[in-house]
Amino acid sequence: MEYVIGLILLIIVVIIVGLLLRKRLYDSVDYYESWKLDIMNRNVALELSKVKELNLEGDTKEHFEEWKDQWDSILTEELADVEELLYDTEHAADRYNFPAAKKSLNKIEETLVKIEKKIEGILSELNVLLETEAENRKEIAELEPLLHELRKELSHNRFKYDRAEIRFEVEFDEIDHEFKNYSELVEEGNYIQAKDIVANVKKRLEELQTEMEEFPSLYKKSKQELPSQLDDLSRGLREMKDEGYFIDHLDFAREINEYQSRLLDIVASLQKEGTEEAKKALPEMEDRIAEMYELLEKEAIAKNFVETKMPNYEKGLDNLETHFLNTKLEVEQLRETYYFEDSDLEKYMSLEKMVTQLKGKLVEFTTKVEANNYAHSKLRAELEEAFQQLDIIEEEHEQFKQRIQTLRKEEIEAREQLKTIHDTLFKTTRKLRTSNLPGVPDYIWTMMEDASAKSDRVLEALDEQPLDIQRVQKNLSEAQSSVETAIDQTNTMLDHASLTEQVIQYANRYRSTNQSLAQKLAEAERLFRKAEYEHALETAANAIEEVEPGALNRIEKQQEMIVS
Known part of the structure; x- marks a missing residue:
């Protein structure tokens, strides 16, 4: 019983599916039928009739007949084939022959697509022809008047x-x-x-x-x-x-x-x-x-430049030569008195060589100008370069003159500085002799003698012929350094001696009451008499600081106030 019911249900399903598939085939037939009718109702013939407005001869006639034949073929043959295929499809659907129906529909689709492409091609070619004719007519309407205008202009x-x-x-x-x-x-x-x-x-x-x-x-x-x-x-x-x-x-x-x-x-x-x-x-x-x-x-300007500037150059070179001759005489005189460094002599000889070369170039340049077989633009460039060289040599010559004039100035300054050194040494020596100190340490006298000896060497260098200013300045520098050291040490020694006296005088107030202080002060006085002022100050300062801390600082400030 169950098998019978299942079989009945299966038959019902098959019948329903078959009906649905047949319905879809009928719908497709209706769709392609509408497409076919749409093509049949196209106004292709009306579009083709526009060609008749043209001259229906030659290529136009051939194209028209070809398009007309194609359209007639579409209407009478190809669409008729489509109609027959539609009938076959319906007949196959009625008999539930779905494969045959599907095959017919595919042929219909293919045929209608080909027809559409043919129609599109016909209309496209037709439009090209019509547009070409219209464009030609428009262009000719513009070109003919242009030709007329050009003829008129000519x-x-x-x-x-x-x-x-x-x-x-x-x-x-x-x-x-x-x-x-x-x-x-x-x-x-x-x-x-x-x-x-x-x-x-x-x-x-x-x-x-x-x-x-x-x-x-x-x-x-x-x-x-x-x-x-x-x-x-x-x-x-x-x-x-x-x-x-x-x-x-x-x-x-x-x-x-x-x-x-x-x-x-x-x-x-x-x-x-x-x-x-x-x-x-x-x-x-x-x-x-x-x-x-x-x-x-450029040549005209260059010629004017050469003719105008050449006298100025000759005058400038003559002035340089005259000034250099004066410098040459001055150098010869100075070399008898002063020693010249190698660099100075090299500069002098280089200047002399450059002046000689400029004179030679001027002769060559004058010859070129007189020969008149050189471009003036080239001559101008040579003259401008010569002016530049002249300026450089004049500047270097001036620097050299200042250098040799510095020799005399340096000698005078060295003698003045030496006199200052001698005066300083004399004043310092007199200061030592009038200081009322029990004695002067030997190292002070040694330093004073050394400074005096170095100042004597400066004098000897100044008296040499020719004078070597470099050696003078070296000895002068050593003498100045030695004098400054001797003076610094002398002043320090005098400060120590004076401060020692002040400290001992201040500390005497505790001498009678403090035996240890009294002994240290006695030692300080002994050292003071032996001219050992630094040690004497150190001994006296230690003694008073033990009794009265800070006393040394107050004594120093008081002494500074008195000195100032």
Whole structure:
């Protein structure tokens, strides 16, 4: 029983699925039927009828017939096939032959897609043809007046174009002939070929228009302006040579001849060929001519500079030579009195050599100027360099003069410093002798004697002939250092002695009551009498600090107040 029920349910399911699949096939048939009807109702024939507004000849006629045949084939053959396939699909669906129905639907889909592409191709080609015809008509409507305007321009301004008028007229006639070819192709219905003619005519007219605008200026430059400039330049070269300028090195005469010949070729090219060569060559030529003028002007300025500045240079060199001769005499005299360092003598000989070289260069330069076979721009550069060398030598000469004059100044300063040393030693010695001290330590006298001996060596160095100022300054430095040390030590010794006396006098108030203090003070007095002032101060200071801490500091401050 259960098997029977299951079988019944299965049959019901199969029947339902079959009905659903058949329903889907019917829907697909309806969809493709609508698509087919849509194609049949397309206004392709109406679109094709627009071609009849054109000249239905030649290529246009061939294209029209081809498109019409394709559309007729679509309506009568290909859509009929689709109709038959739709019937087969319905019939297969009725019999639940789903594979056959699916196969028919695929063929229908493929056929309708191909039909759509054919229709799209027909309409696209049709639009191209119509747009080409419209564009051609529009372009021709603009190009014909342009040709008329260019002919008019040429006719009214023939003088601007000279012999090129013939070339332009030939060009215009050829374009006129192209217009006729265009008209013939249109009458024959060959609009695509006519498009090529329109594009070519447009390009040629635009080029002619540009060339006619550029031609007068280029022709005037190559025929009049630049030849005139070259003539002026050539005349200027001759005048400069007559006035004494050396300009052969520039080789402008050859260039001018080449440019004059080239301009003739450019004029011929403008008349017979076009403006391309002139547009390329003339700017380069203009730049070079301007450069030539600039170089000639540079030579003129350089010649004026040489003629104006050369006397100043000769005068400057004469002054330097005169001043150096004075320096030379001064050096010879000073060498008898002073010792010259090797570096000073080397500088002196270097200056003498440089002055001699400048004189030699001046002779060579004068010879070049008189020979007039050197470019003045080069001569100017040489003269400017000579001025720079003259300035450098003058500066170095001045520095050398100051150096040798410093020898005398240093000698005077050394003698003054030596006198100061002697005075200082004398005052310090007198100070020691009048100090009322029981004695002066031996080391003080030794230091004073050493300082005196070193000052004597300074004097000996000053009296030598020739005088070596470097040796004088070395001995003077040693003597000054020795004197400063001796004075510092003497002052320190005197301070110690004075402070020792003050401390002993202050400490005497405790002497009678403090036996230990009394003994230390007695020792300090003994050392004081033996001229051992530093030890005496140390002994007395220790004694009073034991009794009265801080007493030494107060005594020192009191003594400083008295001294100040």
